[in-house]
Amino acid sequence: MKFSSNSSQQAIDAAIKIAVIAVLIYWCFSILRPFILLVAWGGIIATALYPVVIVIHNKTGLSKGKASGMLSLVGVLLLLIPLGALSSGLYTSASEVISGLQDGTLAIPKPRTALQDIPLVGDKLYSGLVFASSNIEGAMVKYAEEIKIYGAKMASIVGSVGGGFVQFIISTIIAGVFMSNAESCQVGIVKLAKRLTGESGEALVQLSKSTVRSVVQGVIGVAVIQSILSVIGLVIAGVPAAAFWALAVLLVAIIQLPPILALLPPIIFMFSGDSTVAAGLFLVWCILVSGSDAILKPMLLSRGSDIPMLVILLGALGGMAMSGIVGLFVGAVILSLTYKLLVAWLEAEPEEVK
Incomplete structure (x- = not known):
């Protein structure tokens, strides 16, 4: 009877511990979920580029931390260039279109007749551009619904691309942190892998x-x-x-x-x-x-x-x-x-x- 009572108590204790651990894991996952993808991509970048850090360290004598920071900075700058060009291009194009509509100078050049040879959409695309080149205001009224739909899709695509660049920049910074602490990160990962899979x-x-x-x-x-x-x-x-x-x-x-x-x-x-x-x-x-x-x-x-x-x-x-x-x-x-x-x-x- 005593044995049965002890077994029940141990089972209850184990169930409570498992429940508490499960709640903590779920809680931590919910907190970190917005960053998981960025951290994963940062880890992938760090793993792929760490040999470059070793080469820079051996060639220049810089510490691995400084070499990692320099490589991460170069990556961020390379990502900022297209992001800046995209933002500047969108702003300039939008300003020119709005100004052209306001002062009546916006014009669409007449399309080439060879455009009709494009399969499936060639004829419709050509006729639409011809109409727009001669009467842009009428074309905007006639195709207002299509312009609204495709404009929304293009805005979504551009927003996704811009957000992607921002995520890449954040992940590159995270990768720099990982590479600066590569040895300790590897030791921790190896310990975790051994605990899960043995030798x-x-x-x-x-x-x-x-x-x-x-x-x-x-x-x-x-x-x-x-x-x-x-x-x-x-x-x-x-x-x-x-x-x-x-x-x-x-x-x-x-x-x-x-x-x-x-x-x-x-x-x-x-x-x-x-x-x-x-x-x-x-x-x-x-x-x-x-x-x-x-x-x-x-x-x-x-x-x-x-x-x-x-x-x-x-x-x-x-x-x-x-x-x-x-x-x-x-x-x-x-x-x-x-x-x-x-x-x-x-x-x-x-x-x-x-």
Whole structure:
């Protein structure tokens, strides 16, 4: 009877402790939920860039903390440039449109007849632009509902892009903090991994580091390079909204689709112009950009990567659906990392699994 009473008391005590721990975990999760994505992306950036910190430390003699801070500052400045250009461009364009409407000087040039050759939407787009070029006020009244709908969508996209840049800046600062304390962070993560998985914890941490760097270099790094190459061609060719199409190339490349899919509208625009030679050269450049991953990936994936394309695709699309542009990057890395850890766990010998 006494044994039964002690067992019941222990079960009650254990249930209370588990309940208290569960409440604390849920409470902490609710408090930190707005920052989880930013911290995760900061950790990914830190893991990918820490070898650069070591190189700077060895070459310049700077402490690892100062090298980390310098690298983080450079990253923030590089992100502030497009954010400032986007904000300035939006402000200038909006001011010019409002001023043009107020003083009656706003005019839309007559479109080229080649615009009609665009499949599905060519005729409607051409007729609408012709009407707007001759009677802009009437066109705004006639297409007020469409302008309102597409204007709201464009504002949402621009807001998402601007918010994404701000999130990237915050994550870059967080990455600088992680890199400055890399040794203590690694010790803590290894201790946690060993507590969860036993003696294989350190090996799993090393696998995680190599997987993150592999995905960042071989997937995101290649996508960034292709985006930069595409914007060079777009600017030289004089394609409007070059930054938008470069962003589209970045997103398409991350989800492992050919970047030329995002460049089809600019290619059609170039072939609707007067210069066939310029359009042909631009097409060749787009094909080279789209096929460059065949060269870039073997160069950047020095450790190799056997992560299936479907895993990266699902991670990128799911992350973007969940958390926007930043989720696109984080989702691809996190799902790839989870896949590699799952494969390592399945391949481990039964006695190694604690």
